[in-house]
Amino acid sequence: MGDKNLERYIALFIPWILASLFSSDAYLSYWIAWLGSFVIFFLTLTGWVRPIPTDRPIGSQLMRPMFIMHIIFAGYTCCTSIFYFFSVLGYDEFQAPLGAFTIDKDKLELTAQCQRYYCLGHAAFISGLLMFMKYPKKQKYYIEKTSLATLLLKIALISLPLSNILTKIPGLSQFSIQFSALSFIAGTLALAFAIPLKKTVNTVICGILYVFNFYISLTSGFKEPIIISVLVLGIFLYPNYKKLVLITFVPALFLLFIVLPAYVNNFRATAWSGDASADDAAQQSLDVALESDNTTTWAFLTIRLSEIDMFTNFVKSTPETVDYYGTKLLEQSAIAIVPRIFWQGKPITEDLVMERVYNAGVVNKNSKVSAKPAYIVDGYLSAGTFGVFLSMFLYGAIAQLISNKAEELFGGYILGTALIFSGLFQIFWRGLSFEFIINSVFWDYMSMLGVFHVMIRQKILKKV
Structure with a gap:
């Protein structure tokens, strides 16, 4: 486990404690809890709570959980509610309310309560992660550094068709998603290796592969794959091209957040309805996004960017009208793990999840909307405040332990965390x-062990 500076871990929970003490003032309580997450980011990312690993420069370890996973997961979960909060206060399209506006006090209090849970969850999550962070791991295996760039390209080229094959085999579609993501990460990492090494053939092949994956993301109808495509390439290029990445990728990501809401909404409306092909829908949607006003962006920021609106509905109904679920959700999770090929009558996971959505009245049972609760919400539904703390602590701890194991098995950061994890x-x-x-x-995890054994048999990984 981590170091013995327990008081520094306790300090991470001070924002939540302060926000709870001022819970009678929902406005102030929300601000304390929301700003508290930025305090937690500062205390952890500067190494105050626990020193940042020194085995690699910071720019060369950004794919470790304490950096990219922490920033994306906690940033999305805990910090994106600010626009919803302003909408509760009467703001519309970034404009303050004109004239008399009556704030819904119940809605404001629920928003502040959920933000306090986010702040508590953030502190618990990063505490679990930091307590189990151990780098560098004593490596049991290694790989020849001279063959690393070529190996990454091979993994990318093998994983992509393997992913397509798995989509056609009943019960194995989730493995398809795994290897599709692995192919993308491997190809992007290989591209970042090939450019500074000036390997022309590798650069061209990896560039084509990256463009192909970006096209798939662009025609997926979802925002996250597009943003991740740009973000990951920037992170992999950063160690060798710091200034260039900061000048180009940061503005590019900012631009994506502005244009993607309109792009995705229009793409879904045209492509998913069958009115146009994916290519035509993408071109049309891009034109619409670049010409649209900020109305779509504001709707995205207030409702779609954050899941706090749905969280307030769950908090409103549980435990007042729907009791806490206790261990029921974990029991259903155990059922979900069993492959359907071994249990033909296994309940549909989507139906199990949506049942609690209907119970809370988040959406109507007759509607076709899918509104699955976030991980932190399930923690709350299981056991209230304690459920948020325990589930989020375990989330960080398990992610970190897996990253530790990956680096131990795959010879360090590049293959272990940057690629496999x-x-x-x-x-x-x-x-x-x-x-x-x-x-x-x-x-x-089973796939990780499978890839490891394949690399051992092929003598790609060798014992130290």
């Missing part, structure tokens, strides 16, 4: 309902 366990970056994330992490 980031490729197979990308679900940690966003988080999902208990059933989906527990099932995914379990089988991701």
Whole structure:
């Protein structure tokens, strides 16, 4: 376990404690809890709580959980509610309310309460992660550094068709998602290796592969794959091209957040309805996004960017009208792990998850909307405040332990964390309902062990 500076871990929970003490003032309580997450980011990312590993420069270890996973998961979960909060205060399209506006006090109090849970969850999550962070791990295996760039390219080229094959085999579709992500990460990492090494053939092949993956992301109808495509390439290039990455990738990511809401909404409306092909829908949607006003952006920022609106509905109903679920969600997660090929009558995971959504009245049972609760929400639904703390602590601890294991098995950071952990366990970056994330992490771990044994047999990995 981590170092003995227990008081520094306790300090991470001070924002939540202060926000709880001022809970009678919802406005102030929200601000304390929301700003508290930025305090937690500062205390952890500067190495105050626990020193940052020194085995690699900071810019060369950004794919470790304390950096990219922490920033994306906690940033998305805990910090994106600010626009929803302003909408509760009456703001519309970034404009303050004109004239008399009556604030819904119940809605404001629920928003502040949920933000306090986010702040508590953030502190618990990063505490679990830091306590089990151990780098560098004593490596049992190694790989020849001279063959690393070529190996990454081979993994990318093998994983992509393997992913397509797995989509066609009943019961193995989730492995398809794993190897698709692995192919993307491997190809992007290989591209970042090939450019500074001036390997023309590798650069061209990896460039084509990256463009192909970006096209798939662009025509997926979802925002996250597009953003991740740009973000990951920037992170991999950063160690060798710091200034160039900061000048180009940071503005590019900012631009994506502005144009993607309109792009995705229009793409879904045209491509998913069958009115246009994916290519035509993408071109049309891009034109719409670049010409649109900020109305779509504001709707995205207030409702779609954050899941706090749905969280308030769950908090409003549990435990007042729906009791805490206790261990029921974990039992359902155990069921989800069993492959359907071995249990033909296994309940559909989506139905199990949506049942609590209907119970809370978040959406109507007759609607076709999918509104699965976030991981932290399931922690709350299981056991209230304690459920948030325990589930989030375990989330960070398990992610970190897996990263430790990956570096131990695959000869260090490049293959262990940057490739295997980031490729197979990308679900940690966003988080999902208990059933989906527990099932995914379990089988991701099995895939990791499978890849390890293949590399051992092929003598790619050698014993130290």
